[in-house]
Amino acid sequence: MTRGRFITLEGGEGVGKSTQIRALAAALAARDIDVVTTREPGGSGGAEAIRTLLMEGSDDRWDARSEVLLFAAARADHVARTIRPALARGAWVLCDRFVDSSRAYQGGGGGITDADILTLHGVGSEGLLPDRTFLLTVSPAEAARRLAARGGSDRMGSKPADYQARLAARFVEMAEAEPERWRVIDADAPAEQVTAAILAGLAEWL
């Protein structure tokens, strides 16, 4: 069976994931590749409805256990209705965040174990993992500048500084633990350079 490629972009808030997904989609489409762009939480009807529950309200609206279940439920719908059908027809799926965000935020930040998050992912999404994951990193000063430019943080971005520090560290740990899948990209660079670095990380399939 033909199967496309499943590519995810990860990192903290405002590091440039959406900007890069748009640029990558254009670069791949120019190579006549069938591209689907999507995001989490969201990317399907049910998952977008859950996104509203997750993104609105105060930072303590949900405790870590309720939150990780909502993210897993949204992901299950997204995988079943958007991602798997696209991969099955041979499309490349570019996804802004995936299960690694749960591992970093609800795991590193919220204290849910990695084993529990991966068990939920097994039940909800049959353990689907990306073929390649790019971790976009920016310096704290540049992150603050970009967040200010776009008008501030969402509910998750309003979590305390120690939560943010733990989730950032977890992203780096995951990238180091699985170097075949992950590529770490210096996203402080101008957007065009970041796009070129990501495309270089896909060169084996282009």
Ligand SMILES: Nc1ncnc2c1ncn2[C@@H]1O[C@H](COP(=O)(O)OP(=O)(O)OP(=O)(O)O)[C@@H](O)[C@H]1O
């Ligand atoms: N390489 C770059 N250099 C300078 N500014 C950038 C760069 N990439 C993105 N930006 C700007 O930074 C801001 C955040 O970018 P973007 O929305 O792509 O980030 P994001 O990672 O998708 O954010 P979030 O996940 O929190 O929604 C935007 O104003 C965007 O124009």
Ligand SMILES: Cc1cn([C@H]2C[C@H](O)[C@@H](COP(=O)(O)O)O2)c(=O)[nH]c1=O
């Ligand atoms: C998938 C996923 C996301 N989050 C958090 C990370 C961000 O703060 C928001 C999503 O906002 P974005 O602007 O669309 O990137 O949700 C999370 O905590 N856990 C997850 O699994």
